Amino acid sequence: DTAVSQTPKYLVTQMGNDKSIKCEQNLGHDTMYWYKQDSKKFLKIMFSYNNKELIINETVPNRFSPKSPDKAHLNLHINSLELGDSAVYFCASSQHGPGQPQHFGDGTRLSIL
Amino acid sequence: AQSVSQHNHHVILSEAASLELGCNYSYGGTVNLFWYVQYPGQHLQLLLKYFSGDPLVKGIKGFEAEFIKSKFSFNLRKPSVQWSDTAEYFCAVTLNRGANNLFFGTGTRLTVIP
Numbered sequence: 001d002t003a004v005s006q007t008p009k010y011l012v013t014q015m016g017n018d019k020s021i022k023c024e025q026n027l028g029h030d031t032m033y034w035y036k037q038d039s040k041k042f043l044k045i046m047f048s049y050n051n052k053e054l055i056i057n058e059t060v061p062n063r064f065s066p067k068s069p070d071k072a073h074l075n076l077h078i079n080s081l082e083l084g085d086s087a088v089y090f091c092a093s094s095q096h097g098p099g100q101p102q103h104f105g106d107g108t109r110l111s112i113l
Numbered sequence: 114a115q116s117v118s119q120h121n122h123h124v125i126l127s128e129a130a131s132l133e134l135g136c137n138y139s140y141g142g143t144v145n146l147f148w149y150v151q152y153p154g155q156h157l158q159l160l161l162k163y164f165s166g167d168p169l170v171k172g173i174k175g176f177e178a179e180f181i182k183s184k185f186s187f188n189l190r191k192p193s194v195q196w197s198d199t200a201e202y203f204c205a206v207t208l209n210r211g212a213n214n215l216f217f218g219t220g221t222r223l224t225v226i227p
Binding site: 004031033035040041042043044045048050055056090092094096097098099100101102103104105106107 | 145147149151155156157158159162164201203207208209210212213214215216217219220222
């Protein structure tokens with residue numbers, strides 16, 4: 001059973017389009033995250049939700065809008081895609097609280113043409 | 114500025130060689146420390162973590178790491194690497210306050226030659 005699953009695995013689209021990435025976890029965790037990994041493999045937090053409420057919103061363009069319908073799901077919607085959005089996006093989940101280890105999904109490779 | 118530094122960008126070793134990957138952080142206060150591994154084309158997996166207690170932490174696959182508070186370091190070690198250890202290794206920190214998001218280092222690519 002996949003613990004943290006993301007769809008799609010690959011996403012190729014043109015500049016200006018709007019796209020969504022879905023994430024689901026079956027670990028019973030109450031906190032979920034989105035990270036962006038750039039072409040140099042650097043990973044940076046984008047958003048964090050605890051029990052469907054936003055608790056971290058790093059400096060991310062407002063074209064990115066996370067949505068958490070319930071604590072097992074955290075989706076990422078991106079409007080007006082730009083070339084610089086090309087990256088691998090990882091979803092993760094953990095229990096709430098300092099130091100709780102995070103479990104990662106397989107990533108979604110987004111390529112903007 | 115607060116950061117996590119991994120000084121080795123790419124390490125190339127022969128099988129059976131010993132490994133040490135450096136990690137330093139510059140966050141004040143109590144931190145929690147992690148090493149994650151990313152095998153080619155796969156997601157990040159937790160190798161080991163340090164919260165408190167014994168500063169020498171043992172993880173999966175024969176890896177260990179030592180927290181040296183005075184040096185703000187958390188270096189990863191393995192006595193004898195295998196070809197299957199070829200991967201990207203990330204050091205990461207969470208702060209013991211506020212949200213639980215990970216602050217990552219830039220990663221170290223390990224290539225093990227058979």
